[in-house]
Amino acid sequence: MHDLKLIRDNRDAFVEALARRPAYAEDAGKKTDEILELDAKWRGAKTAFEQHRARQNEASRAIGMAKKNKDEAQAKALLDEVANLKAAIQKDEADERAYDEELRKALAVLPNLPAEDVPFGADENDNVEVAARRFGSQTKFDFKPKEHFELGEALGLMDFERAGRVSGARFVYLKGALARLERSLGAFMMDTQSAAGYTEIVPPLLVRDEAFFGTGQLPKFEEDLFWASAGEGRFGLIPTAEVPLTNLVREEILDEDKLPMRVTAWTPCFRAEAGAAGRDTRGMIRQHQFSKVELVSVTTPEQSVAEHERMTDCAQNILKLLGLPHRVVTLCTGDMGFGAVKTYDIEVWLPGQDRYREISSCSNCGEFQARRMGARYRAKDDSSNGRPGGGRSGGGTRLVHTLNGSGLAVGRTLIAVMENYQDADGSIRVPDALQPYMGMKKIEKA
RNA sequence: GGACAGGUGGCCGAGUGGUUGAAGGCGCACGCCUGGAAAGUGUGUGAACGUCAAAAGCGUUCCGCGGGUUCGAAUCCCGCCCUGUCCGCCA
Numbered sequence: 001m002h003d004l005k006l007i008r009d010n011r012d013a014f015v016e017a018l019a020r021r022p023a024y025a026e027d028a029g030k031k032t033d034e035i036l037e038l039d040a041k042w043r044g045a046k047t048a049f050e051q052h053r054a055r056q057n058e059a060s061r062a063i064g065m066a067k068k069n070k071d072e073a074q075a076k077a078l079l080d081e082v083a084n085l086k087a088a089i090q091k092d093e094a095d096e097r098a099y100d101e102e103l104r105k106a107l108a109v110l111p112n113l114p115a116e117d118v119p120f121g122a123d124e125n126d127n128v129e130v131a132a133r134r135f136g137s138q139t140k141f142d143f144k145p146k147e148h149f150e151l152g153e154a155l156g157l158m159d160f161e162r163a164g165r166v167s168g169a170r171f172v173y174l175k176g177a178l179a180r181l182e183r184s185l186g187a188f189m190m191d192t193q194s195a196a197g198y199t200e201i202v203p204p205l206l207v208r209d210e211a212f213f214g215t216g217q218l219p220k221f222e223e224d225l226f227w228a229s230a231g232e233g234r235f236g237l238i239p240t241a242e243v244p245l246t247n248l249v250r251e252e253i254l255d256e257d258k259l260p261m262r263v264t265a266w267t268p269c270f271r272a273e274a275g276a277a278g279r280d281t282r283g284m285i286r287q288h289q290f291s292k293v294e295l296v297s298v299t300t301p302e303q304s305v306a307e308h309e310r311m312t313d314c315a316q317n318i319l320k321l322l323g324l325p326h327r328v329v330t331l332c333t334g335d336m337g338f339g340a341v342k343t344y345d346i347e348v349w350l351p352g353q354d355r356y357r358e359i360s361s362c363s364n365c366g367e368f369q370a371r372r373m374g375a376r377y378r379a380k381d382d383s384s385n386g387r388p389g390g391g392r393s394g395g396g397t398r399l400v401h402t403l404n405g406s407g408l409a410v411g412r413t414l415i416a417v418m419e420n421y422q423d424a425d426g427s428i429r430v431p432d433a434l435q436p437y438m439g440m441k442k443i444e445k446a
Numbered sequence: 447g448g449a450c451a452g453g454u455g456g457c458c459g460a461g462u463g464g465u466u467g468a469a470g471g472c473g474c475a476c477g478c479c480u481g482g483a484a485a486g487u488g489u490g491u492g493a494a495c496g497u498c499a500a501a502a503g504c505g506u507u508c509c510g511c512g513g514g515u516u517c518g519a520a521u522c523c524c525g526c527c528c529u530g531u532c533c534g535c536c537a
Contacts, residue, residue, distance in 0.1 A: 046496060050506045057465095057506090060518040064464040075517085082517050253456070253493085376493095378456080397493075 001107055001371045004039060007032065017113040022122050022334040024111075035106050042099035049092035056085050108213070109220050112368040114333045115342040121332025128330050130344065133316065136325030139351050143424045147352030148415040149283035152178060154426050155445050158284075169281070170273060170288040177443040181417065181430075182291065184437030185410050186266045189293040189318055193407050196314045198264035198295055203244035205267060206235035211247040214373035216339035216365075223274045226288075237270035241294035242404040249298050250373035253397055259377060260299040260307055264407065266291065283415070285357065290411040297403040300377065301367065304401035308364040312344045315360045315407040321433045324416050325349040327356055341366040344405075348412070352419040359412045362405030370399040 007014050011032060019028035059078045066075040119128045139145075152158025157178040163171040174182055194200050206228055212218040217225060217239065228235040238244060245263050254261070269292050280286035295314060299307045312328065319326045331343040340363040347356035370376070376397040421429040428443040435441060 043496070046506080050496065053507090054505055056517080061465055063517050068464085079517055086517095255456080 020114050020120055020333045038103040042103050045095040045099055049096045052089045052092055111338045112341055118342050119332045122334040124335045126332040130328045133328035138349050139420045145351035148418045151418050151422055172284055181414055184434050185413050188437055190266050193264045198262040201263045201265045203265050205238050207243055211243055214247050214250050215243050215369055224272050226270045226272055239271045240269050241265040241267040245296035246402050249375040254377040256377050256379050260297050262297050264295050266293045284411050292409045293407050295405045295407040299401050301401050304364050307403055311403055311405045312362045315346055315362055315405050318408050322431045324420055339365045339368050348416045350419050360406040360408045365402045367399040369402045375400050
């Protein structure tokens with residue numbers, strides 16, 4: 001969510017930045033002016049309300065005094081005055097609330113502004129590779145490499161058919177060594193990330209609407225989620241541990257020396273994949289349920305850009321340790337998520353598909369989620385008056401910055417290991433780093 | 447799920463209708479004291495929003511959340527959420 005003051009004070013700059021998102025290329029100005037208009041109405045109503053309320057409070061105090069002094073005539077006069085004020089106050093308050101709600105609604109669906117160094121573009125084709133982050137080269141084979149599901153089914157360790165009978169499309173049973181590979185990868189990633197300074201967390205997998213609002217899934221992307229129960233007190237299944245991990249700091253005022261806060265969790269993720277009909281229908285690339293190790297950092301505004309690079313290093317490190325070739329791209333303005341200021345995607349090489357596929361996404365969300373959650377910190381040195389560009393919500397408290405990234409998506413890492421380490425006979429070599437976890441060097445047909 | 451008890455500032459904790467944003471304590475900041483520190487001592491110390499070019503000031507709101515009663519509610523009433531204890535159930 002955006003800082004209203006910033007929009008008021010820098011209307012043109014705001015419009016310009018918003019328009020860099022292709023979805024708003026046409027009507028960024030219109031949307032912004034609608035908000036400003038609502039804002040003006042809201043403030044008008046608020047002022048009227050406050051003035052009437054101030055008089056009411058004053059009169060009420062005077063009534064108390066008059067009664068104490070046994071001045072019944074005075075009390076009566078004041079009582080009449082307040083009675084007359086009441087209708088006006090009620091109307092003012094109703095107006096103020098109505099405008100406020102409308103304003104919040106309009107504000108809640110606006111995406112974050114891309115950072116200045118994010119390339120402009122329409123879709124994934126306009127993403128720009130970060131050359132310095134490339135690792136390894138496309139794995140060479142002296143046979144035609146297979147896709148993961150061909151390998152898995154031939155090994156008898158990956159069963160889409162029975163999963164279909166039990167749960168429908170986009171589910172899978174892993175068995176034996178592949179089930180163990182999933183577990184080994186998760187454990188390996190958790191060990192590696194906690195060694196990198198992330199505190200291990202086991203978070204709730206079912207969360208409330210407010211948490212989804214905080215990280216930006218609601219109100220706009222309700223249809224992407226699974227809901228565990230209907231009605232007011234519903235629970236949603238997390239589509240990523242970003243939701244419970246980031247919301248760890250919601251409605252808190254943290255001490256600056258607690259920052260940066262780094263946490264990690266290995267959890268199942270549930271996604272309805274609405275709108276993805278027909279995409280990646282075969283295999284494990286796109287499932288309704290998959291597991292992922294998530295990294296979340298909460299930092300000061302000054303630290304977040306460096307933290308973003310650090311987090312991307314941590315995610316890449318898993319692939320390096322596993323010897324998996326990959327590249328990193330900066331998402332263009334058209335491919336970036338709702339809450340992001342800037343996003344790096346890590347794409348791993350999949351020989352079976354003969355292309356790079358996303359395996360991690362690391363985003364800096366700036367203060368966007370923090371404002372939605374009410375996550376702030378108290379600065380040690382509060383000489384930071386009037387920071388331009390927001391970040392300050394008043395007094396001695398400032399909004400934190402939040403970042404999240406996959407470190408990594410376990411299911412897709414499993415695919416990458418299978419495809420890159422396959423042999424001509426359909427067996428799969430276990431990468432050195434995983435052998436202690438797997439207790440074997442090769443996955444073969446049972 | 448049932449019964450009972452609770453949810454107050456960064457933390458602990460008083461407060462059952464009137465100038466209470468809220469006693470007291472802890473913590474924190476600054477000063478005094480000290481060669482320096484500790485102890486002691488003094489002062490200060492919530493947030494959000496509006497108004498203002500800005501600050502000061504002023505105003506509004508906030509004692510879990512939402513409604514209600516009242517001229518006036520942290521205090522009374524109703525609903526919900528959460529926490530604790532006991533019972534039931536359960537991995």
